[in-house]
Amino acid sequence: MSAIVEQVLSLVPAGVEAEVTVVEHASAVTRFANSYIHQNVADTGTRVTLRLHAAGRTASGSTTTVDAAGLARLVERLTATAALLPPDALWAGVAPAGSLDPAARDGFASVDPATAAATPAERAAVVGAFVESAKGLLAAGYVRTSTATATFGNTAGQSLRGGYTEASLDGVARAASTDGGPADGVARATSRRLADLDGGLLGARAAAKAQATIGGVDLPPDDYEVVLEPQAVGDLLSGLSFYVFNGRAFAERRSFARPGEAQFDGALTLVDDALAADTYGVPFDAEGTPKRRTELVRDGVTQGVPHDRRTAREVGAESTGHSNGFGDTFGPMGTHLAITPAGGPAATEATGPVVDSDVAALVAGVRRGLLVTDFWYTRVLDPRSAVITGLTRNGVWLIEDGEVTAPVRNLRFTQSYPAALAPGRVLGIGAHAHALVERYSGAAHRAPALRLASWHFTGGASG
Amino acid sequence: MTEFDAATAAVEAALAAGARYADARVMLRSDESMSARNGAVTALNRSDDAGLGVRALVGSSWGYFAVPDPGGAAARDAGRTAAEIARASASVPGPAIDLVPAPAEVASWASPCEEDPLSVPLSEKGDLMTSVTADLHRAGADLGEAQYHIWDHRTWFVSSEGHRIDQHIRKCGGGMWATTVGEHETQRRSYPCFRGQYGTAGWEQIRGLDLPAHTARIADEAKALLRAPACPAGETTVIIGSEQMMLQIHESVGHAIELDRILGWEAAMAGTSWLDLAGLGDLRYGSELMNIVIDPTLPGGLGSFGYDDEGTRAQRRYAVKNGIWVGVLAGRDSAAVAGLDYGGSVRADGWSKMPMVRMTNVGFEPGPHTLDEMLDATDDGVYMENNRSWSIDDKRLNFQFGCEIAWEVKNGRRGRMLRNPTYTGIGPTFWRSMDMLGSETTTWGTPNCGKGQPGQIGHTGHPAAPARFQNVRVGVSG
Numbered sequence: 018m019s020a021i022v023e024q025v026l027s028l029v030p031a032g033v034e035a036e037v038t039v040v041e042h043a044s045a046v047t048r049f050a051n052s053y054i055h056q057n058v059a060d061t062g063t064r065v066t067l068r069l070h071a072a073g074r075t076a077s078g079s080t081t082t083v084d085a086a087g088l089a090r091l092v093e094r095l096t097a098t099a100a101l102l103p104p105d106a107l108w109a110g111v112a113p114a115g116s117l118d119p120a121a122r123d124g125f126a127s128v129d130p131a132t133a134a135a136t137p138a139e140r141a142a143v144v145g146a147f148v149e150s151a152k153g154l155l156a157a158g159y160v161r162t163s164t165a166t167a168t169f170g171n172t173a174g175q176s177l178r179g180g181y182t183e184a185s186l187d188g189v190a191r192a193a194s195t196d197g198g199p200a201d202g203v204a205r206a207t208s209r210r211l212a213d214l215d216g217g218l219l220g221a222r223a224a225a226k227a228q229a230t231i232g233g234v235d236l237p238p239d240d241y242e243v244v245l246e247p248q249a250v251g252d253l254l255s256g257l258s259f260y261v262f263n264g265r266a267f268a269e270r271r272s273f274a275r276p277g278e279a280q281f282d283g284a285l286t287l288v289d290d291a292l293a294a295d296t297y298g299v300p301f302d303a304e305g306t307p308k309r310r311t312e313l314v315r316d317g318v319t320q321g322v323p324h325d326r327r328t329a330r331e332v333g334a335e336s337t338g339h340s341n342g343f344g345d346t347f348g349p350m351g352t353h354l355a356i357t358p359a360g361g362p363a364a365t366e367a368t369g370p371v372v373d374s375d376v377a378a379l380v381a382g383v384r385r386g387l388l389v390t391d392f393w394y395t396r397v398l399d400p401r402s403a404v405i406t407g408l409t410r411n412g413v414w415l416i417e418d419g420e421v422t423a424p425v426r427n428l429r430f431t432q433s434y435p436a437a438l439a440p441g442r443v444l445g446i447g448a449h450a451h452a453l454v455e456r457y458s459g460a461a462h463r464a465p466a467l468r469l470a471s472w473h474f475t476g477g478a479s480g
Numbered sequence: 481m482t483e484f485d486a487a488t489a490a491v492e493a494a495l496a497a498g499a500r501y502a503d504a505r506v507m508l509r510s511d512e513s514m515s516a517r518n519g520a521v522t523a524l525n526r527s528d529d530a531g532l533g534v535r536a537l538v539g540s541s542w543g544y545f546a547v548p549d550p551g552g553a554a555a556r557d558a559g560r561t562a563a564e565i566a567r568a569s570a571s572v573p574g575p576a577i578d579l580v581p582a583p584a585e586v587a588s589w590a591s592p593c594e595e596d597p598l599s600v601p602l603s604e605k606g607d608l609m610t611s612v613t614a615d616l617h618r619a620g621a622d623l624g625e626a627q628y629h630i631w632d633h634r635t636w637f638v639s640s641e642g643h644r645i646d647q648h649i650r651k652c653g654g655g656m657w658a659t660t661v662g663e664h665e666t667q668r669r670s671y672p673c674f675r676g677q678y679g680t681a682g683w684e685q686i687r688g689l690d691l692p693a694h695t696a697r698i699a700d701e702a703k704a705l706l707r708a709p710a711c712p713a714g715e716t717t718v719i720i721g722s723e724q725m726m727l728q729i730h731e732s733v734g735h736a737i738e739l740d741r742i743l744g745w746e747a748a749m750a751g752t753s754w755l756d757l758a759g760l761g762d763l764r765y766g767s768e769l770m771n772i773v774i775d776p777t778l779p780g781g782l783g784s785f786g787y788d789d790e791g792t793r794a795q796r797r798y799a800v801k802n803g804i805w806v807g808v809l810a811g812r813d814s815a816a817v818a819g820l821d822y823g824g825s826v827r828a829d830g831w832s833k834m835p836m837v838r839m840t841n842v843g844f845e846p847g848p849h850t851l852d853e854m855l856d857a858t859d860d861g862v863y864m865e866n867n868r869s870w871s872i873d874d875k876r877l878n879f880q881f882g883c884e885i886a887w888e889v890k891n892g893r894r895g896r897m898l899r900n901p902t903y904t905g906i907g908p909t910f911w912r913s914m915d916m917l918g919s920e921t922t923t924w925g926t927p928n929c930g931k932g933q934p935g936q937i938g939h940t941g942h943p944a945a946p947a948r949f950q951n952v953r954v955g956v957s958g
Contacts, residue, residue: 045565046934050745053574057565058934060546060832062531078526081548094526101602103521103610137543137568145572157748159933187933189748199752269623270661345522346515346627396869398882398900399665404958406880406902408873427873429880429904431958456749457935475956476878476904 019178021083022170025067028092029172034111035069036171036305038342039083043133044163047140049188052148052156054141066303066342069095075105107345109326112305112336114174124179125166127297129210132182133164139211143186146216151190152224155199158188162211167299175305181297183461184211185454189411190223195232200424202226202370203391203411205248205454207461209297222372226390229370230412233424235477242386242444243472244379244416246372247451250464252392252407254354254453256434258460260403262289262313264328264339265348271400273435274313276321280435282443283317289339289351295452296353296461303342311337313351317440325349351460358465361448370414370421372466375447379468381419382445387428387472388414388421398431406431406475429476437469444468483508484646486555487638490534493559495640499536499566501579502559503639503790506532506550507831512598513629514605519614521606531831536562540577541569542813544834579812580823582792584642589786590649592779593682597630597652600683612656612691619699621658627676628654628686629927631939635789643791651782651939652685653678653925656695658702667705667899669698669884673723674867678925679780679941701885704897711886711901713955717861718903719854719916719948724883726924726944727867729843732907733765733772734940735931736876737799738825739810739818740837750931751874754907755805757818763805766911769847772800773943774809774825776840781941782925783842785827789835792824799842803912811837829936836932843943847917851946854916861889862954864901880904880956902956910949918945 021039029035045059065088068077076099080091140160148156166180185207194200203226204219245253266272273280281287290310291298301307304326312320324332325340328349339349364373370388371377380388395407406429413425436442447465455461481489487504494502508530515523532555533546543566547558609626616624631651638644655676659668670676671694679685720728740746741753755763765772776785776794787793790812799807810818811826814837828835855863869882886901887894921943929938 044934047569048748048933049572050747051574051743052572054541054569054572055574055745056542056544056834056836057569058544058546058834059561059565060533062546062548062832064529075521076524076526079529080527081529081531083549087549090528098524098526098602102524102606106520107522137565138571141568141571148572155744155747157744159748161934187748191744191747199747201747271623271659271666345517393874394871396871396882398869398902398958401661401665402958406869406871406882406956406958408871408878410874427878429871429873429878431880431902431956433958436958457930473958476880 019168021065022168025065025088025092026170026172028089029069030096033069033071034172035067036111038066038303039168040064040165042165045140046159046161047137047144048159049144049148050157054144057137065091067091067095069099070108071096071099073104074099074102075108076102107327109330111171111173112175124300127181127209129182132162132184132209132211135162135211143214143216147186147188147220150217150220154190154192154224154227156188156190156220161185169301169305171305177301177305179299179301181299182209183297184208184214186214186216186219187454188219188223190220190227192227192231200227200230201411202230207452207454225368226370226412230424233426236425238474238476240471240473242383243469244376244383244386244388245467245469246376246390247453247464247466248391249389250467251453251462252395253434254462254464255458255460256395256403256405258350258354260397260400261435262322263348263350264322264324265345267322268328268331272322273401273403274319274322276319278319279317279440280319281314281317281438282440284443284446285314285317285438286357287314287354288312289323289354291353296463298353298461302338302340304340306336306338306340308338323349323351353461355450355463356465358450359446359448364449370412375449376466379445379447379466380416380421382468383416384418386416387425388416403434404431405434426477428474430473431475432473437472442470444470481552483636484638484644486532486550486552487636489552490532490555490559491638491640493556494534494536494563497560497563499538499563501537501640502534503637504532504534505789505831506636508634509830510598510632511630513627514609515627516609516613517623517625518617519610521610532558533831534558534562535834536566537577538563538566539570540574541566543569546832577813578816580815580821582812582823585787585791585793586644589647591680591784593650594684595682597650597683598632608691612695615692615695616656616658616699619696620703621699622661623659626656637791639791645787645791647786649680649785650682651678651680652682654686656691658699660702660706662706667702669702670866671698673924675927678782678927680782680784681780705885705899708897708899711862711898711955715951715953717858717948717950718952718954719858719861719863719889719946721865722918722922722944722946723924724864724867725947726942727870728881729942729944730926730940731870731872732876732879734839734842737808738837739808739814743814743817749933754875754877759805761806764803764912765800765805765908766803767914768803769914769917770800770803770911771845772842773845774799774807774840774842778841778923778941781841781923782927782939783840783941788824788826789828790823790826795824809837809839827938829938833936838938839929839940841923841941841943844921844945846919846921846945849916849918851918854946854948855889855894856892858889859891862901863887863889863894877907879907900957901954903952903954904956905952913950914947915950916948918947921945
């Protein structure tokens with residue numbers, strides 16, 4: 018247990034339940050646009066978060082002032098705050114003392130020291146390789162490295178420590194389209210190791226996609242069969258995580274999930290697993306509950322939803338280690354969702370708009386449909402049925418008789434995500450799951466490409 | 481060491497390390513928020529933090545570095561590190577960067593605040609949150625929720641050009657929500673706006689909302705929506721309420737006029753803009769009724785300040801004048817690239833993030849009509865209120881909004897309630913169809929505008945009024 022955690026717990030008055038998390042982080046982002054580095058930022062720091070429950074009342078807060086006076090102020094302020102609040106009837110107690118799951122015993126398994134120590138020059142070198150291989154097209158995006166160490170302790174004696182490193186490249190190459198606007202192609206990769214990011218490969222991939230989007234045609238809005246590349250599937254996972262597989266929504270009957278029912282296609286198995294070898298993260302949640310592999314859907318049958326201690330108590334379940342530290346506002350949800358891939362030989366790089374041999378195999382089965390790279394600006398219309406609207410981005414192509422035949426201009430859709438994955442609707446699953454770049458939600462999902470029977474497009478580029 | 485001393489030390493260290501320009505901000509921030517559901521407090525958070533961020537320009541490349549709780553040595557290290565980062569940027573170089581002039585201000589500014597929101601007893605705040613959510617639940621909402629948020633931020637800014645500015649900005653706001661759960665869908669009504677209402681103000685902002693007076697109405701409407709007919713699909717005349725209009729302005733005007741987007745600096749994530757600088761001063765953005773103003777001087781607006789985060793004094797200017805696009809949101813570097821002579825819209829989400837072009841207060845000048853006049857003048861249409869969903873493409877052209885509630889308008893009268901209303905369109909086509917605009921504006925606050933990498937949350941304000949639009953596609957559903 019870190020000295021800061023011990024110090025804070027020693028200041029908590031007797032009889033008060035408390036949990037403390039100390040996160041030390043360092044992150045750096047090297048951004049580029051118009052093929053040069055235009056923003057280059059880094060920050061480092063330590064944040065102490067305390068939640069305490071005194072006389073039936075709960076308060077939480079945090080500080081970045083970690084000297085003795087700052088920590089004392091944090092405890093005093095929250096103790097005084099809790100005393101003024103109405104009772105918290107839903108308090109579920111702090112997590113009991115216990116060890117991490119054997120799979121997560123090494124809380125630092127996802128730390129790469131070289132990535133933790135990455136320099137601005139190393140990030141710039143990856144950017145340079147991406148820009149160089151973009152074949153003269155304008156390039157934009159970022160290379161990011163980050164590292165964090167979290168230490169947890171509570172008044173029940175739970176004591177945990179873990180950390181991770183992460184490195185990501187997210188970039189577009191921009192061709193001039195025949196309608197005057199840019200035609201963008203995208204390539205992304207994420208790993209625990211900066212050394213895994215191949216800027217040259219990704220720049221070439223983005224450029225190939227961009228070149229293939231030139232001359233896009235308008236298609237009328239309709240229901241189309243689709244092949245979704247892994248990045249687009251990642252948006253489905255985010256939507257399912259937020260609205261369906263969410264312990265708060267489930268406890269309040271706002272979730273589509275009904276455990277035990279065959280709500281999804283039999284080909285679909287969905288898990289949340291922060292401990293998987295190809296992802297990164299801290300192996301315990303904000304309440305000090307160790308993370309574990311959680312099955313959400315098995316062979317199309319809904320198994321359950323993620324819980325923190327509060328929602329678990331409400332529905333008579335156990336916490337699955339999904340407290341997100343944001344209080345009870347958004348609810349516990351999966352941050353490491355993964356669709357089980359079909360499996361097969363290692364994917365190989367493809368040419369043109371198709372990202373790899375996995376996607377090409379799915380495209381080959383489509384008589385008439387669309388290949389979609391990315392979804393963008395997706396927002397929910399109805400949380401209960403998870404009807405989402407959004408747009409395509411970074412490349413859409415018409416598929417005819419198993420071949421990509423023409424680029425298509427962006428389309429708007431309005432689609433229930435669970436309905437798109439309903440029994441009989443999943444026509445194919447890619448052989449491999451790809452680790453997806455965290456873009457804004459804090460999630461590190463993994464997804465294969467999917468071939469789906471229908472996607473409801475409701476508007477074209479012109480309205 | 482004072483906060484100004486720490487910022488000065490960081491700037492001097494960056495200059496000594498080779499920067500040709502540097503600025504630094506020291507910030508102390510105290511935030512408080514409380515959430516309640518069905519009569520119980522579900523979260524109370526109090527956070528304090530302190531830190532310094534320094535920005536260095538070496539040659540034509542920027543570097544930014546931030547550290548928490550800086551002392552003198554940490555501030556100097558931060559300045560040196562920012563310069564080192566900038567030097568690394570030069571390995572993938574771009575065109576020369578200049579900064580448009582900004583007078584070296586030595587100033588102090590504070591936002592108006594009648595009642596310090598952090599000093600209002602938590603017991604009083606808790607009683608308000610629990611009582612209104614209990615009332616919502618008793619009135620038939622399956623979920624009665626409420627929330628408030630307080631931000632108290634002090635900033636000390638120093639630049640190598642002689643700026644020395646301190647600001648104290650207090651912001652406050654909140655709202656409440658009634659959700660009903662049906663067999664196949666949920667319905668929600670918000671008050672006063674879908675995220676609440678926020679401004680640079682004290683607790684008077686919350687008192688002025690009079691939350692208890694509106695619980696019964698929104699709970700009743702949330703129940704009624706479960707039984708209401710769906711908004712029919714088609715093309716029709718649409719009247720949009722002020723609280724939805726503010727988001728329409730935010731998404732399809734505010735973001736579109738950000739100069740960094742226009743220049744391609746946000747192309748990979750937030751996106752670009754359909755606007756081309758060649759059209760500035762000539763392009764018809766909307767109808768003659770459309771006058772959009774950028775105004776960080778607006779008292780009480782959530783996007784108000786005395787000086788932006790690179791020391792430029794707040795100024796009011798037109799973005800759209802009589803329907804013609806005439807202005808942008810800009811910073812000193814982006815303005816220089818575009819050949820413009822003004823910045824003033826650069827802001828950062830705290831000390832750890834690099835300042836970037838952001839909205840301030842962007843919204844309507846009042847029009848000539850009342851809402852009743854719009855309804856009276858409409859033979860066949862739909863009136864929509866309060867946002868439920870929003871989505872727009874990366875050029876800020878193709879949008880679709882869902883609203884919480886709508887009513888038919890027939891022969892000048894508001895008729896039956898409609899559920900799940902949506903409308904969709906293309907920005908300039910939509911704005912050019914605006915034929916009536918309300919005379920009373922409300923400055924709505926948006927506390928969660930996302931942009932940038934790493935992501936930054938911005939606070940923006942939007943003067944908005946009801947308005948009427950012709951030939952709008954409505955009723956898109958899944």
